[in-house]
Amino acid sequence: MIERYARKEMTEIWSAASKYRIWFEIEAHGCDALAALGVIPQEAAKNIWDKGGNAEFDVARIDEIEREVKHDVIAFLTHLAEFIGDDSRFVHQGFTSSDILDTTLSVQMARATDLLLVGMDRVLAALKSRAEEHKYSITIGRSHGIHAEPTTMGVKLARFYAEFARGRERLVTARKEIAVCAISGAIGTFANIDPSVEHHVAEKMNLAVEPVSSQVIPRDRHAAFFATLGVIASSIENIAVEIRHLQRTEVLEAEEFFSKGQKGSSAMPHKRNPVLTENLTGLARLVRMAVMPAMENVALWHERDISHSSVERGIGPDSTVHLDFALHRLAGVIENLVIYPDKMADNMNRLGGLHNSQRFLLALTQAGVSREDSYRLVQRNAMKVWEMFRTGGNAGEGAFLNLLLSDKDVTEHLSDSQIRSMFDDEYHTKHVQTIFDRVFG
Numbered sequence: 001m002i003e004r005y006a007r008k009e010m011t012e013i014w015s016a017a018s019k020y021r022i023w024f025e026i027e028a029h030g031c032d033a034l035a036a037l038g039v040i041p042q043e044a045a046k047n048i049w050d051k052g053g054n055a056e057f058d059v060a061r062i063d064e065i066e067r068e069v070k071h072d073v074i075a076f077l078t079h080l081a082e083f084i085g086d087d088s089r090f091v092h093q094g095f096t097s098s099d100i101l102d103t104t105l106s107v108q109m110a111r112a113t114d115l116l117l118v119g120m121d122r123v124l125a126a127l128k129s130r131a132e133e134h135k136y137s138i139t140i141g142r143s144h145g146i147h148a149e150p151t152t153m154g155v156k157l158a159r160f161y162a163e164f165a166r167g168r169e170r171l172v173t174a175r176k177e178i179a180v181c182a183i184s185g186a187i188g189t190f191a192n193i194d195p196s197v198e199h200h201v202a203e204k205m206n207l208a209v210e211p212v213s214s215q216v217i218p219r220d221r222h223a224a225f226f227a228t229l230g231v232i233a234s235s236i237e238n239i240a241v242e243i244r245h246l247q248r249t250e251v252l253e254a255e256e257f258f259s260k261g262q263k264g265s266s267a268m269p270h271k272r273n274p275v276l277t278e279n280l281t282g283l284a285r286l287v288r289m290a291v292m293p294a295m296e297n298v299a300l301w302h303e304r305d306i307s308h309s310s311v312e313r314g315i316g317p318d319s320t321v322h323l324d325f326a327l328h329r330l331a332g333v334i335e336n337l338v339i340y341p342d343k344m345a346d347n348m349n350r351l352g353g354l355h356n357s358q359r360f361l362l363a364l365t366q367a368g369v370s371r372e373d374s375y376r377l378v379q380r381n382a383m384k385v386w387e388m389f390r391t392g393g394n395a396g397e398g399a400f401l402n403l404l405l406s407d408k409d410v411t412e413h414l415s416d417s418q419i420r421s422m423f424d425d426e427y428h429t430k431h432v433q434t435i436f437d438r439v440f441g
């Protein structure tokens with residue numbers, strides 16, 4: 001992970017110290033269950049908690065041992081024995097390494113997801129607030145990057161809110177999928193450990209029980225988790241790209257907040273660049289980068305291999321850390337986004353009212369003109385406005401209206417008052433409340 005794009009709350013979940021603390025808790029809870037079954041002495045289980053419960057595990061010492069034994073779990077258990085003493089022989093009774101590693105990964109991913117949900121909620125709150133603020137701030141909608149028909153900035157933001165609300169639901173489902181415990185021993189058959197130990201550890205670690213673990217937790221769960229993170233990252237990029245387009249000099253309908261003293265370019269003092277949303281686009285790529293490896297981790301040899309292990313050591317921290325950072329950065333961008341309603345109105349009117357072309361197409365068909373002829377009549381006037389815009393840079397407000405009023409083939413079917421009435425922009429916003437009711441309930 002890169003510290004520049006990381007928040008401490010998330011990185012701590014993936015720290016070596018946190019990992020070893022979880023390892024100990026799994027082992028110690030397992031000892032409690034084994035003691036209840038009479039497999040190990042009750043006093044030994046108590047001693048393990050007493051001596052390990054408040055211990056600060058020496059990461060450097062564990063690394064030193066691992067360099068010799070070439071096995072991370074054995075290195076930890078060896079270090080644990082150094083301060084637990086003789087009772088350490090009762091630790092890891094019937095366990096296999098994957099029981100510790102996979103259950104720990106489940107705990108870490110579940111805790112990471114809880115932080116991601118906080119970030120999602122902040123984004124959703126920001127989108128809702130700004131959508132309400134600009135509910136009727138009319139702006140031109142664009143398809144293929146070209147002026148289409150009016151919408152409002154509020155509707156734009158409501159659309160993103162609905163997308164992130166779906167993402168949140170997926171994240172909740174993904175958390176449920178990966179929050180599972182496996183304490184089933186070698187090959188997952190419970191030959192050397194009673195299933196009740198797994199139930200006890202799962203309850204203590206706030207996890208569900210994996211029904212059949214085959215020594216490792218099935219990686220389809222993890223694949224679904226990382227795929228969900230990838231979809232959320234794509235939603236972040238969806239908003240980021242929209243803001244970047246709106247901030248282009250030729251558009252400038254919205255822009256990232258530019259603070260006092262901020263500088264946009266080392267060479268050009270005039271620059272105000274969309275650096276935060278460009279950064280979000282890049283971070284989204286990093287999160288999505290984990291999806292394919294997670295998919296490829298599903299297919300393991302027989303009951304287990306460790307081809308997935310090195311992958312998850314990377315994508316687990318990196319994906320959650322980057323997504324966590326991106327969510328809070330996005331929330332800040334939305335909270336502080338500078339929106340220019342006057343500029344939105346100005347841009348919308350640069351094509352002289354062309355955004356009402358469909359209204360005239362429909363009105364002519366209602367007046368008895370064939371659809372083909374209606375389209376031809378509207379388009380021939382619209383193309384004249386396009387040419388005015390191309391040669392003069394601005395067709396001028398009312399250009400389309402004046403052309404229609406002077407076209408005898410149009411006025412033969414529509415009166416002057418009918419034509420003028422179809423340039424009321426509130427026509428395009430009459431169902432905004434319906435949309436808001438659907439999105440925000």
